[in-house]
Amino acid sequence: MKAATKQGGTARGVNSRTLKTHPANTARPLMPWRRIAVLVLFCAAVAMLAGRALDMQVLHSAFFERQGDARQLRTVSIPVHRGDIVDRNGEPFAVSTPVSSLWLNPQEATASTDLSEMAKLLSLDPARLREKIESNREREFMYLKRHVSPEVAQQALALHVPGVYQQHEFRRYYPAGEVAANVIGFADIDDNGQEGIELEFDAWLKGTPGKKRVIRDRLGRAFDDVERISTAQPGKTIQLSLDKRLQYLTYRTLKAAVLKHGAVGGSAVVLDAETGEVLAIVNQPSFNANDRGQMRPDATRNRAVTDVFEPGSTMKPLTVAMALESGRWKPWYKVETAPGYMRVLGNTIRDHRNYGDLDVGGVIEKSSNVGISKIALSLDAEDQLGMYRRLGLGSDTGSGFPGEAIGRLSGEALHNDFERASMAFGYGVSVTPLQLARAYAAFAADGVLKPVSFLRVDAGIGGQRVMSAETAREVRKMMRRVISDEGTGRRAAVANYSVAGKTGTVHKFAAGGYAEDRYMSIFAGMVPANDPRLVMVVMIDEPSNGEHFGGEVAAPVFSTVMTGAMRLLDVPPDQVRDGRLVLDSGTPDHGDDHA
Amino acid sequence: MSARRDFTVITVLLFAAVLASAIGLVYSKHQSRKLFVELEQANARIVSLSNDWGRLQLEQSAWSDHGRIERIARTRLGMKIPDANEVIFIKP
Numbered sequence: 001m002k003a004a005t006k007q008g009g010t011a012r013g014v015n016s017r018t019l020k021t022h023p024a025n026t027a028r029p030l031m032p033w034r035r036i037a038v039l040v041l042f043c044a045a046v047a048m049l050a051g052r053a054l055d056m057q058v059l060h061s062a063f064f065e066r067q068g069d070a071r072q073l074r075t076v077s078i079p080v081h082r083g084d085i086v087d088r089n090g091e092p093f094a095v096s097t098p099v100s101s102l103w104l105n106p107q108e109a110t111a112s113t114d115l116s117e118m119a120k121l122l123s124l125d126p127a128r129l130r131e132k133i134e135s136n137r138e139r140e141f142m143y144l145k146r147h148v149s150p151e152v153a154q155q156a157l158a159l160h161v162p163g164v165y166q167q168h169e170f171r172r173y174y175p176a177g178e179v180a181a182n183v184i185g186f187a188d189i190d191d192n193g194q195e196g197i198e199l200e201f202d203a204w205l206k207g208t209p210g211k212k213r214v215i216r217d218r219l220g221r222a223f224d225d226v227e228r229i230s231t232a233q234p235g236k237t238i239q240l241s242l243d244k245r246l247q248y249l250t251y252r253t254l255k256a257a258v259l260k261h262g263a264v265g266g267s268a269v270v271l272d273a274e275t276g277e278v279l280a281i282v283n284q285p286s287f288n289a290n291d292r293g294q295m296r297p298d299a300t301r302n303r304a305v306t307d308v309f310e311p312g313s314t315m316k317p318l319t320v321a322m323a324l325e326s327g328r329w330k331p332w333y334k335v336e337t338a339p340g341y342m343r344v345l346g347n348t349i350r351d352h353r354n355y356g357d358l359d360v361g362g363v364i365e366k367s368s369n370v371g372i373s374k375i376a377l378s379l380d381a382e383d384q385l386g387m388y389r390r391l392g393l394g395s396d397t398g399s400g401f402p403g404e405a406i407g408r409l410s411g412e413a414l415h416n417d418f419e420r421a422s423m424a425f426g427y428g429v430s431v432t433p434l435q436l437a438r439a440y441a442a443f444a445a446d447g448v449l450k451p452v453s454f455l456r457v458d459a460g461i462g463g464q465r466v467m468s469a470e471t472a473r474e475v476r477k478m479m480r481r482v483i484s485d486e487g488t489g490r491r492a493a494v495a496n497y498s499v500a501g502k503t504g505t506v507h508k509f510a511a512g513g514y515a516e517d518r519y520m521s522i523f524a525g526m527v528p529a530n531d532p533r534l535v536m537v538v539m540i541d542e543p544s545n546g547e548h549f550g551g552e553v554a555a556p557v558f559s560t561v562m563t564g565a566m567r568l569l570d571v572p573p574d575q576v577r578d579g580r581l582v583l584d585s586g587t588p589d590h591g592d593d594h595a
Numbered sequence: 596m597s598a599r600r601d602f603t604v605i606t607v608l609l610f611a612a613v614l615a616s617a618i619g620l621v622y623s624k625h626q627s628r629k630l631f632v633e634l635e636q637a638n639a640r641i642v643s644l645s646n647d648w649g650r651l652q653l654e655q656s657a658w659s660d661h662g663r664i665e666r667i668a669r670t671r672l673g674m675k676i677p678d679a680n681e682v683i684f685i686k687p
Contacts, residue, residue, distance in 0.1 A: 081645060084652075092656050097649045098642075175656035228631070232638075234645075248661040495679030567676075573684060581684045 075229065076214055079168050080207030082191050083235030085184060085198070087244040088277075088456045093184050094198065096170040096191075096235075100153030102144040106136045108163030117159050122148065146189060147171045174289035176244065179251045181289040182302040183242070183281050183454070185402075195300050197240065197454065199402045207235035239456045241277035246270055249564045250280040254538070257557045258284040261521075261543035267304035268539070268557065269437040270565065273532040275457045276441060276450030278399070280561075281305070281434070306403045308430040309539060312506035313367045313550070314524045315388075315426030317475050318439060320360060322387035323375045324471045331360050331474055337370040345418040349373050361478035364502065365487045369425045376424035381414045384424070390466040391439040391449060393431055398451030407431040426504060437537040440524045443479075443500075444532035447472035476500045480529045492555035494527055494562045496573035496580070501525020501558065503550035508542065518542050521553035527562045528574040534565055 056064055085094035102122070109115070115133075119126040122145045129144075136142040144164065148156070153166045172187050174180070185196020193202035210232025250268050258266045263284075270280040283303045287295040301307065323329040340354035355366045363371035376384055389395070394409030408430045413419040422428045431439075434452060442449040450463040479500035482489040489503040504522035507514035521540045526532035538554040538561075547553055566573070657663075668674040 081642075081649075084649070092652050095649045095653050097653065098646045173653055175653055175660070228634075245661060252662075496682070496684070564676075576684050580680075580682065581686060 075211055078210035078212060078232040079170065080209050080232045081170055081234045082172065082187065082207065083205040084237045085205070086237060086239050087242045087247070088240065088279075089243065090239070091244040092175050093180055093240065093242070093244070094187075095173050095175065097173060098150060099147045099169055099171040100150050100166045101146040101169050102148060102153060102156055102164060102166050104133065104142050104144045105140050105163040105165070106133050106138075106142055107140055109133060109161070115161065118144070118156060118161050118164070121152065121156055121159070176247070177290060178286040178288050179248050179282070180242065180244075181286050182283045182300065182304075184289065185300070185302075186289045186292065196302060196402065197238070200400060200454075201238050204238060205235045208233040241272070241275075241279065241453055241456045242281070243279045243568075245568050246280040246561075246565055247282065249568070250561050251282040251286075253557050253560045253564075254282050254540075255284055255286075257538075257540060257553065260545070261540060261547060261553050262545040263540045263553075264542045265303060266538070266540040267307070267433045268561070269304050269433050269537045270561065271437050271441050271452065271535045273441050273444035273526060273535050275453070275461050276438070276463070277453050277455075277457050278434075279534070301403070302401065304433040304537075304539075305399065305401045306405050306432070308405050308407045308432050309520050309522075309541075310427055310429065310506045310509065311431050311436055311524075312426040312504035312520070312522060313369075314436060314502045314504035314522050314537075315424065315429065316364055316367065316372045317443065317479055317502055318388060318391055318393075319372055319376050319384065319424040320364060320478065321391075321443070321467050321471055321475050322379060322384050323360065324474055325387070325467050326379055326383055328378060329360055329375060331478065334359055335363055335368075335371040335374050337363075337368045337374075340370065342370050342373060344373065344377070344421050345416070347418045349421060361481050364475075364478045365481040365484070367482075367488050367503065372424045373421035376421055377417055381420055384420065385409065385411065385413060387466075388423070388429065390464075391442055392435055393429065393439065397432075397434055397438050399434065399454055401454060404434075405432050407435055426506065433537045433539050436522075436524055437535055440526060440537065441535045442466055443472050443475055444526045444535050445472075476526070476529055476532075479525070483525075488549070488551040489523060489525070489555045491551055492523055492525055492558045494559055494566065496576050497527050497562070497566055497571070498529035498575045499525055499527050499558075499562070500529035500532070501555075503555060505548060505550045519548040521548055521550040523550050523554035523558045525558055525562075527566065528571065530574050533569065533571050534562065536561060 082096045084092055084096070086092050115129055116126050118124075119129050124145065133142065144156075147169065157164065157166060170191060172191065174184060174186065176184070183196055185194060185198040185200075187193045187198045187202075187205075191206065193199040193205065198205065208230075211229040213229060250270055254266050254268045257263075266284045268280070268282050269278065271277065272279055281302065281304050283301070285296065285299040287299040320329075324331070334357045336357050337351060337355045338357070340352075341348055341350045343349075349369050351366075351368050351370050355362070355368050355371070358366060358368055358371050360375070362368070363375065388409055394407055396404055396406050410428070413423050413428065419428050438449065438452050445463065446469040447465055447467040448463040449466045450461055453461075477500075479502055480498060481487050482502055483493050483499045484490065489501055492499055492501050492503075502524055504520075504524070506520045506522070507516070508518040508520055509515070510518065519542065521543055522538065524535075524537045526535045536558055538557045540553050540557070543553045565571075
């Protein structure tokens with residue numbers, strides 16, 4: 001730098017001297033062509049730039065616009081999987097699998113585009129497809145066909161029809177079909193829960209689609225991922241309390257009974273007596289959740305939770321429980337039911353026949369309306385209704401199931417003895433099958449009422465004591481007599497197990513009063529009676545083939561399901577008939593001698 | 596004079612640092628792209644495996660459908676549930 005300054009100084013010195021000596025030389029530089037050359041070069045460069053700009057902006061603008069479009073940076077969403085719904089053993093009830101939806105940009109598909117191949121592949125009517133494209137001419141998006149298998153989508157794209165693209169989606173499958181359709185419900189084509197568990201736990205099952213920025217080509221294919229904006233959160237799996245094997249068994253048995261008796265519908269609920277978990281819940285009519293095309297809208301209801309009925313005689317054990325709790329009654333006390341009817345406030349309460357004197361258990365065994373009315377009327381009205389309320393009648397079960405009904409337990413009966421007596425045998429009060437099952441589960445759990453759960457419960461569940469353990473056991477003992485040869489529910493018997501339960505037959509309430517010839521047949525019970533594992537309620541709506549008593553229509557369903565359930569759940573038998581039990585102590589006469 | 600010299604040295608050093616950081620940026624950007632692509636591939640693998648899992652689960656549940664098993668047991672294998680009086684319980 002120092003050197004340069006020195007040189008510059010020297011040069012300036014020389015120059016000024018030259019200027020002074022030869023003024024004429026100033027206008028004529030040493031090599032004038034150099035300046036001109038530089039100038040020309042610059043001009044040429046500017047001209048080239050201008051030319052290039054003209055070329056890009058005017059002559060080839062269309063080409064560059066296309067290229068620009070082709071290299072767009074876009075934000076795309078990452079589709080996520082909806083969570084599975086599985087049973088208590090992990091068997092699937094609802095699973096999402098990937099499918100493709102083919103869509104078309106009508107702007108790109110011209111009238112001359114050949115769509116016949118495509119229509120054939122997707123089994124669409126070519127004429128109607130053409131019509132649909134014409135009517136969507138103004139739009140840029142139109143579904144060709146939704147939810148086709150990825151293989152078909154590949155074939156369709158391979159036809160290279162302009163304007164056809166695919167979109168990745170998930171389709172929901174329900175492997176159990178109609179067996180669990182009412183309880184599982186379904187999600188619509190856009191993966192939004194619409195009914196049942198799918199609706200109740202929609203937020204849990206649904207994932208959060210992620211977002212990422214990609215560079216996409218003109219066909220919408222991402223060819224380079226740039227960055228991730230938000231991570232995709234797939235939906236979480238939900239484990240229900242249902243046991244698929246029991247669900248199937250219960251469904252099949254109920255369906256057969258509904259068909260056999262020409263009934264309009266029916267429900268059945270199986271609860272785990274210890275935890276309050278719902279092990280099976282089935283309804284008729286049902287529907288196939290995988291093919292909802294011909295689904296009847298009323299078939300989607302989970303009637304066991306959403307529909308109420310009058311429980312009829314299945315109320316009697318609840319009334320007896322209060323009688324025992326009050327201390328005014330002991331199991332061996334006698335009630336006079338002769339002459340088989342009684343009058344209360346101008347209304348007649350009848351039995352099927354005159355049962356004479358019955359003890360408290362006898363009232364349940366014979367299902368005597370007169371007997372239970374007398375017992376109820378001897379109690380304090382507040383106490384009687386209070387017991388029903390404590391057993392969960394008229395309030396929700398805690399299941400959280402969408403559309404759950406709470407039934408009706410009206411306080412009017414407090415001031416009207418006839419209503420109060422009717423309530424004692426299940427008229428003027430309405431419950432859902434699930435509520436009734438829950439109340440019976442309190443008897444099974446030695447007097448503790450548990451909340452009902454559709455989700456698998458692993459930890460010990462708390463509950464609320466609603467009666468003494470002694471009362472619960474006494475009532476269970478009385479309900480065992482229902483299954484005896486003298487009782488109304490002998491067809492509910494389960495070989496090798498003790499059963500406690502109660503039958504019920506109610507006239508259906510129709511416009512203007514109770515219908516003479518339309519019934520509901522009910523059975524509520526538990527197995528094994530000594531230490532109950534399962535509680536089940538069966539309700540069959542309007543059996544019309546002659547039989548209509550709960551003991552004839554509903555009890556056999558209970559028996560079949562419980563026989564199977566005891567085997568499936570490996571419950572040790574508690575009532576083996578004589579000669580059917582062999583002691584295997586490894587003694588020579590009973591040892592392994594089949595070798 | 597020495598201050599000027601220092602200034603020069605600093606300028607050169609800063610220039611080198613800028614250059615190095617520029618190259619570093621390019622390198623780390625490249626790394627990040629590469630890792631992102633790997634991550635995407637791994638994610639795609641998760642998705643495809645979980646899809647397979649779902650499909651296999653469906654397939655399994657179709658084969659193990661209770662109705663199907665019962666039908667086969669009853670018709671093809673001639674099995675039946677033993678009647679209560681055909682069963683003997685053995686007490687251990």
